Amino acid sequence: MIKKFFALIMASLLVILAGCGSNQTSSTEKGSTSEKDDKQVVTFWHSMSGVPQETLNSIVEEYNSSQDKVQVNAEFQGTYEESLPKFHSVGGTKDAPTMIQVQEIGSMSMINSGNIEAIQKFIDAENYDMSGLEENIINYYKVDDKFYSMPFNSSTPVMYYNKDAFKKAGLDPEKAPETFEEVEEAGKKIVKSNDQMKGFALQAYGWLFEELLANQGGLLLNNDNGRTDTPTAVEFDNEKGKSIFEWAKRMTDAGTFANYGTNSDNMLSGFLAGDVAMFLQSSASSRDVIDNAPFEVGVAFLPHPEAEERQGVAIGGASLWMSSGKEEAEQNAAWEFMKYLQTPAVQAKWHVGTGYFAINPAAYDEQVVKDAYKEMPQLQVSVQQLQATKPSFATQGALMDMIPAERKIIETALETVYNGGDVDEAFNSAVEQVNAAIEQSNAARGK
Amino acid sequence: MNTESAMPFEYNQVHFEEVKKQQRKKVFLKGLLFLLPSLLLFSIFIFYPMIRTVYLSFFLTNQAGITTVFVGMQNYIDIFTSPIFMKSLTSTFLFVLFTVPGTIIVSLFLAVIANEKIKGIGFFRMIFSSTMGVSVAAASVFWLFLFHPSIGFFNKILVTFGFDKIGWLTNPEWALASVSLSTVWMNIGFTFLIILGGLQSIDSHLYESANIDGAGFLYKLRRITIPMLSPTLFFVVTVSIINAFQTFGQIDMLTKGGPSNETNLIVYSIYREAFVNYQYGTASAQAVVLFIIILIMTVIQFKLGERKVHYQ
Structure with a gap:
């Protein structure tokens, strides 16, 4: 009886092993066929969905058919938040992609992971000239005088507004409100002219808070936003940080504020349905919003409090990272593709197709862009806003690996205020929590 | 002896x-x-x-989840002194309280009426159990549209009848109830199917004898159906409670734990700690707490519940 049982187990183990074995052979076969084609395969993980994904796929296809040495396989790996942990868990193994697109706030966590090859190595190897790129982008991605990753898709937050609603409320549709106070006034007029429409929506989104702070010249973290040394505490615990909460509170009290919580899709569909007249969102949504709105859409600079001067915005978006531990030929192939992505022609297509701005300013001279501007002058706003930005630690953006935690805390605090919570209480508790998160993060690194 | x-x-x-x-x-x-x-x-x-x-759970970790500093019980002390985790615990218990009895009562009702032998009953049985075939993600997207603050079905109805709009997923007072409502809907299919199976296996002689004695519908329900169904109900309750404690999908899709952490159920909180904040230590401590809670709940159920369950 027992013997029979053993035999059964052994037999089943054999089947399993055989299964594994045949799998392996099939995968090596696959590898050899691709070698026959003499093409170097580059795996590229990205997080673009919707319209940007279509544009990116067509760029990759064009690249693959333009030459016969490199085959780029673009793979969608979920949102930035989903793909980064995936990379961290496979980083350094053979399952890791050759290159991956990582959100700006993931930069520090990528550098700390140790599974990446700073692209400075490739820049030095052939003396590649990076100075052709947008100055603000260079400022953001140059850490300790070194490029770790290749900038790719960058956007800034802008204010979208409903021009038709502005006209109806007796406001000038060509002159968008510039300050917090003007936004409030405009909101009141809009609600007065149409009680079905709210004035303004601010998605509870940490990134928007950071940008509204940067626009006032406020720092998020100490040690110059983490640019000179690892931050040890927050630095937004002042009037500048609080002004954003108070602004939301005043509009909530006046009944002109539309609360969509943390959901950007709801906010967008609310705007398109004529439920709210103004909202803040990344310029990367430009094409989506302009194409889908049944009314005329205006795009304007990010507002700032009257008391503070406009400083401009920090770069949002993502950059491309190179995996370490890959064969040199594979890395070089990925490097070639990275360079291709920042050529003016590709950047022009990218800019027009999505609303991300071109990281290579030469793209703005391309005919595609000029034509698109004639049709959609709104696309220019994010570019102008970026070029009007005053370089400083504030507009360089904060750098630390706990920023995702910070964002969640800020979002929670903002939501508390949207739902009638006390500003001081919500703000102070947020400051406390972010400080605790910074402490824990520093402790976990063993520093 | x-x-x-x-x-x-x-x-x-x-x-x-x-x-x-x-x-x-x-x-x-x-x-x-x-x-x-x-x-x-x-x-x-x-x-x-x-x-x-x-x-x-006794360590701090770096982003790859590799342990860096030994902190002993500190992670546990931290989570139990954190108002956010305590809120997450309260929300989880409330969520269980909202969803489990609701699901079972509705499914039991549907199963009892679907157990009648009438023409075309198969169609109704299919409809009632159909939510089992809908994935959590698809169902959540569907509910997201219903709950939409401005163009959602629910708010449209409210406005038509002259009521104020409700921020189903953005108002802290409503969010947990809204998520619970959609969860009840999602779970009905499975629970319905199990209970219906239980009902079908009840010996029809019992009903026949009761009929001869002239027992009414409610009397039969109380004295035959429920007692004979108790093993099935016991199974469904246990499984539903465990499922409710481990809810993740609909939270991630509908609210992302918001507004103000109101729907930040424990598994979602673990996910955020581990895969967004990269604090695998804290996340593990929370996971251990969840394990202990579910263990205790299940032991209590078996101790209390089993006494009342009637096995054939």
């Missing part, structure tokens, strides 16, 4: 015991052998990860 009657034959007794012991050993080994495949699988996929989780 045996020892007293076997007293005079002491020698035989010892011998007998020894043989018995050996036999028991053999049976044990045999049993172990039969269990081996599942033990092996369990150790790889359950026991090892569990031990690893407990181990991680």
Whole structure:
């Protein structure tokens, strides 16, 4: 009886092993066929969905058919938040992609992971000239005088507004409100002219808070936003940080504020349905919003409090990272593709197709862009806003690996205020929590 | 008991015991052998990860989840002094309270009416159990549209009848209830199917005898259906409670734990700690707490519930 049982187990183990074995052979076969084609395969993980994904796929296809040495396989790996942990868990193994697109706030966590090859190595190897790129982008991605990753898709937050609603409320549709106070006034007029429409929506989104702070010249973290040394505490615990909460509170009290919580899709569909007249969102949504709105859409600079001067915005978006531990030929192939992505022609297509701005300013001279501007002058706003930005630690953006935690805390605090919570209480508790998160993060690194 | 009657034959007794012991050993080994495949699988996929989780919960980790600093019980102290985690616990218990009884009452009702033998009942049974075929993600997207603050179906209805709009997912007072409502809907299919199965296996003689005695519908429900169904109900309650404690998908899709952490259920909180904040230590500590809670709940259920369950 027992013997029979053993035999059964052994037999089943054999089947399993055989299964594994045949799998392996099939995968090596696959590898050899691709070698026959003499093409170097580059795996590229990205997080673009919707319209940007279509544009990116067509760029990759064009690249693959333009030459016969490199085959780029673009793979969608979920949102930035989903793909980064995936990379961290496979980083350094053979399952890791050759290159991956990582959100700006993931930069520090990528550098700390140790599974990446700073692209400075490739820049030095052939003396590649990076100075052709947008100055603000260079400022953001140059850490300790070194490029770790290749900038790719960058956007800034802008204010979208409903021009038709502005006209109806007796406001000038060509002159968008510039300050917090003007936004409030405009909101009141809009609600007065149409009680079905709210004035303004601010998605509870940490990134928007950071940008509204940067626009006032406020720092998020100490040690110059983490640019000179690892931050040890927050630095937004002042009037500048609080002004954003108070602004939301005043509009909530006046009944002109539309609360969509943390959901950007709801906010967008609310705007398109004529439920709210103004909202803040990344310029990367430009094409989506302009194409889908049944009314005329205006795009304007990010507002700032009257008391503070406009400083401009920090770069949002993502950059491309190179995996370490890959064969040199594979890395070089990925490097070639990275360079291709920042050529003016590709950047022009990218800019027009999505609303991300071109990281290579030469793209703005391309005919595609000029034509698109004639049709959609709104696309220019994010570019102008970026070029009007005053370089400083504030507009360089904060750098630390706990920023995702910070964002969640800020979002929670903002939501508390949207739902009638006390500003001081919500703000102070947020400051406390972010400080605790910074402490824990520093402790976990063993520093 | 045996020892007293076997007293005079002491020698035989010892011998007998020894043989018995050996036999028991053999049976044990045999049993172990039969269990081996599942033990092996369990150790790889359950026991090892569990031990690893407990181990991680005593450390701080870097982003790759590799331990850096030993902190002992600090992670546990931190989560139990954190108002956010305490809120997450309260929300989780409330969520269980909202969803489990709701699901079971609605499914029981549907199952009882679907158990009647009338023409075309198969169609209704299919409809009632259809939510089982809808994935959590698809269902959440569907509910997201219903809950939409401005163009959602619910708010449209409210406005038509002259009520104010409700921020179903953005108002802290409503969010947990809204998520619970959609969860009840999602779980009905499975629960309905199990309960219907239970109903069908009840011996029809019981009803026939009751009919002869002239018992009414409600009387039969109370005295035959519910008692005979109790093992099924017990199973459904246990599984539903465990499921409710482990809810993740609909939270991630509908609210992302918001507004103001109101729907930040414990599994979602673990996910955020581990995969957004990269604090695997804290996340593991929370996971251990969740494990203990579910363990305690299940033990209580078996102790209390089993007494009332009537097995045929």
